[in-house]
Amino acid sequence: MSDASFDTKTRICPQTGHYEAQFGDYFELLKPRVMSLVVFTAFVGLLVAPVGVNPVVALASILFIALGGGASGALNMWYDADIDRKMKRTQSRPIPSGRVTEGEAFAIGMALSGIAVVMLALAANLMAGALLAFTIFFYVVIYTMWLKRWTPQNIVIGGAAGAFPPMIGWAVATGGVSLESVLMFALTLAWTPPHFWALALFTKGDYANAGVPMLTVTHGRKATRAHILGYTVALVGVSVALGLTSIGGPVYMIVATVLNALFLKGAWAVWRRTDDDSEADKHAAERGLFKLSLLYLFLHYGALLAEAALKPYGLGGW
Structure with missing residues (x-):
C-alpha cells in the first residue's frame, strides 16, 4: 500500500486503522542504548587483547555482535510485552504502544540471532560465535523467560548476559578465554x-x-x-x-x-x-x-x- 493511503502525520491507514511501522520503530526494538554498551565493551575486549585483528574482520565482528545484542533486545520485548504494558517506564515501547506486533518482534529477533551468530563464527572464529549464541540464549531464555519473573536475584544472575560482550570481543582476537x-x-x-x-x-x-x-x-x-x-x-x-x-x-x-x-x-x-x-x-x-x-x-x-x-x-x- 502506498504512503498516500496513510495519514502522513500519524501513519494510520484510514481503511484498516492500522499503524504503518517505520524503520525507527523496528530499530527501537533492538534497544539501541543497551546495544551501545554491548558494542563498546566488546570493542574494548577486542582491542585490549594481545593479538591483533584485521580491521575489516574487527569491524565485521563488532557489527555482528551488535546485531546479536539487538536480537536479544527484540526477543526480550516480544516476551515481556505483557509486563511492558503495565510499567510507565516501558509503555511507550514499540509493542505496548501498538507500533509493532509481537509476531514481528519475534521474527526480527530470531532472524537477527541466526544471522549474527553464523556470520560472527564465519568472520572471526567458532568460539566467538558460540559465546554470542550462548549470550543470546542466556538473556532470552534464562533471564527473560525464567529468572526475571521467578526470583528477586534475577538481575544478579541475569546480569551475566550483559557481561559477556568483552569476552566475545577478546575471543574474536584470541579464539579463546x-x-x-x-x-x-x-x-x-x-x-x-x-x-x-x-x-x-x-x-x-x-x-x-x-x-x-x-x-x-x-x-x-x-x-x-x-x-x-x-x-x-x-x-x-x-x-x-x-x-x-x-x-x-x-x-x-x-x-x-x-x-x-x-x-x-x-x-x-x-x-x-x-x-x-x-x-x-x-x-x-x-x-x-x-x-x-x-x-x-x-x-x-x-x-x-x-x-x-x-x-x-x-x-x-x-
Missing part, C-alpha cells in the same frame, strides 16, 4: 546489581504493578540498600583485580581508585537512608548513584583502552 576476559566479564557482572537496584529504588511501583519480583518489591528498600552496598564492595575488589592483570596499569588504577571511592561513597549514602527520610532525599541519593554507575563502567573500559593505546610507547601496562 583468559583471566583478563573473565575479569572484564566479572566487572560488568558485579556492576549490574547496584546499577539496576539503584534504578529500581525509585521505580518500585512499576515493578510491583507488573508483578516482577525485583528485590525492592520482595524485600523492601532497606534490604535493597544493604545489597547495593555489599555488591559495591565486591565490585571494587573485581575492579582492582582487573587492574593488576596484563591489560591494567597505572592509568587504569588511578581511574579505578577515584571511581571506586566515589561509588563506595554513593552506595554508603544510599545505605544510610531510612524509611523516615523524605521521598525527595531518597531519590536524590538513588538517582545520583544510578547516574554515577553509568559513568563508572564507561570510564573503567575507557581506561583499559588508554592502557592499550599507551603500550606501544612503553607508557602503558605494568
Whole structure:
C-alpha cells in the first residue's frame, strides 16, 4: 500500500486503522542504548587483547555482535510485552504502544540471532560465535523467560548476559578465554546489581504493578540498600583485580581508585537512608548513584583502552 493511503502525520491507514511501522520503530526494538554498551565493551575486549585483528574482520565482528545484542533486545520485548504494558517506564515501547506486533518482534529477533551468530563464527572464529549464541540464549531464555519473573536475584544472575560482550570481543582476537576476559566479564557482572537496584529504588511501583519480583518489591528498600552496598564492595575488589592483570596499569588504577571511592561513597549514602527520610532525599541519593554507575563502567573500559593505546610507547601496562 502506498504512503498516500496513510495519514502522513500519524501513519494510520484510514481503511484498516492500522499503524504503518517505520524503520525507527523496528530499530527501537533492538534497544539501541543497551546495544551501545554491548558494542563498546566488546570493542574494548577486542582491542585490549594481545593479538591483533584485521580491521575489516574487527569491524565485521563488532557489527555482528551488535546485531546479536539487538536480537536479544527484540526477543526480550516480544516476551515481556505483557509486563511492558503495565510499567510507565516501558509503555511507550514499540509493542505496548501498538507500533509493532509481537509476531514481528519475534521474527526480527530470531532472524537477527541466526544471522549474527553464523556470520560472527564465519568472520572471526567458532568460539566467538558460540559465546554470542550462548549470550543470546542466556538473556532470552534464562533471564527473560525464567529468572526475571521467578526470583528477586534475577538481575544478579541475569546480569551475566550483559557481561559477556568483552569476552566475545577478546575471543574474536584470541579464539579463546583468559583471566583478563573473565575479569572484564566479572566487572560488568558485579556492576549490574547496584546499577539496576539503584534504578529500581525509585521505580518500585512499576515493578510491583507488573508483578516482577525485583528485590525492592520482595524485600523492601532497606534490604535493597544493604545489597547495593555489599555488591559495591565486591565490585571494587573485581575492579582492582582487573587492574593488576596484563591489560591494567597505572592509568587504569588511578581511574579505578577515584571511581571506586566515589561509588563506595554513593552506595554508603544510599545505605544510610531510612524509611523516615523524605521521598525527595531518597531519590536524590538513588538517582545520583544510578547516574554515577553509568559513568563508572564507561570510564573503567575507557581506561583499559588508554592502557592499550599507551603500550606501544612503553607508557602503558605494568
